[in-house]
């Protein structure tokens with residue numbers, strides 16, 4: 011362990027004021043090793059704990075999350091910048107994964123086949139992997155880790171979380187709640203850090219599996235480095251989510267929901283809609299409705315109940331977003347630049363006549379910038395979305411079941427909404443995109459989460475009543 015003075019630290023800001031709230035000490039490889047060793051030591055006892063007792067810890071953990079929801083939401087709002095109400099929403103959506111994990115006994119039931127050959131039975135069951143790791147982004151500091159650890163822990167693994175170093179505090183409260191819920195020491199722990207900690211986790215020989223959520227370049231890197239070290243890795247990356255607006259859509263409804271999906275959490279959601287594809291002659295009317303709604307949004311500190319949209323996470327993020335607006339050739343219909351104050355604010359920004367070669371189209375901006383692209387037909391709109399490198403979420407606004415059916419069948423995207431602009435699946439389904447939005451084979455939480463954190467065994471059993479003659483031929487059913 012290094013002395014405090016020689017430790018590397020990172021500032022945690024209040025994005026609403028631009029002030030540093032505190033310095034976070036960043037873990038080095040020795041800190042990572044200590045956490046992994048503690049998780050490894052706890053694994054045998056926890057994996058042997060009955061599935062019913064593991065589930066009971068989850069029931070208790072869920073009760074504590076309910077009791078502490080307001081406190082958790084305020085901590086998130088103070089470091090992330092989103093509104094308290096929005097933060098409460100992520101606590102609830104994350105808690106739903108805990109509720110799913112409460113049913114772990116049902117979810118991990120094996121299969122049994124009687125008499126697959128004369129006197130022979132066959133059964134399968136799944137076992138935990140060992141020490142699992144979560145590496146998570148800043149934008150959902152409680153929900154994204156909750157996509158991972160309740161299922162990893164309920165299935166009998168131990169878990170080391172490396173949350174974002176920009177809004178880390180809520181993860182320490184989660185560790186406290188698990189302790190209060192009766193989880194033994196070492197089963198869940200938090201390591202605060204940056205690339206140094208991530209690399210140490212990816213290379214550690216005692217880490218069995220890594221769940222990552224973050225930007226595409228880092229997701230690809232984590233997947234490559236983790237799998238090269240022999241680990242199971244699921245790495246969810248960035249997004250550029252399109253919503254098609256068909257001529258038969260209810261335009262008021264579409265504009266209302268696009269505004270919420272584009273500017274909620276200042277556009278810092280992996281399922282935010284950043285491109286609206288207006289089909290046919292809807293574009294001008296849609297842009298006008300979006301303009302009115304975007305300019306009406308109340309931007310302010312996340313802790314102020316009057317605010318509808320808070321700041322972005324850092325000054326760098328603000329400057330990067332403003333840079334995109336400065337450089338664009340698209341029409342800036344609503345301009346979010348130049349807001350007063352020292353906080354990291356960018357207002358809602360609406361761009362019209364965006365084309366697919368513009369950087370505001372090709373890049374994930376991850377801020378409150380909604381672009382409008384025009385297309386002549388549903389087929390053209392679908393082809394445009396299918397050419398995009400990202401494929402996390404997408405939506406269609408339409409009054410036509412036929413158009414919706416064509417869309418859901420032909421679109422090459424993992425999560426689809428029909429008149430639902432942020433189609434985040436419930437916890438009992440799995441969450442994940444396609445193409446550059448996910449590296450690995452498993453989507454996260456739901457049934458695929460259970461599979462990710464376990465591996466299967468198949469057992470063939472015979473208890474002969476009388477000696478049976480063996481022969482050298484390959485055995486077939488008798």
Ligand code: NAD
Nearest residue numbers: 146147148173174204205208224225228246247248249280
């Ligand atoms: P990020 O990729 O910068 O960071 C994610 C994690 O990786 C953090 O814990 C960070 O400490 C670590 N990290 C950062 N740089 C690293 C490096 N060079 N080497 C090793 N580790 C590194 O992402 P972010 O800015 O915190 O979050 C925003 C991004 O996350 C957006 O791209 C967003 O679309 C994406 N995201 C995706 C999903 C999804 O489900 N697909 C969900 C939420 C966020």
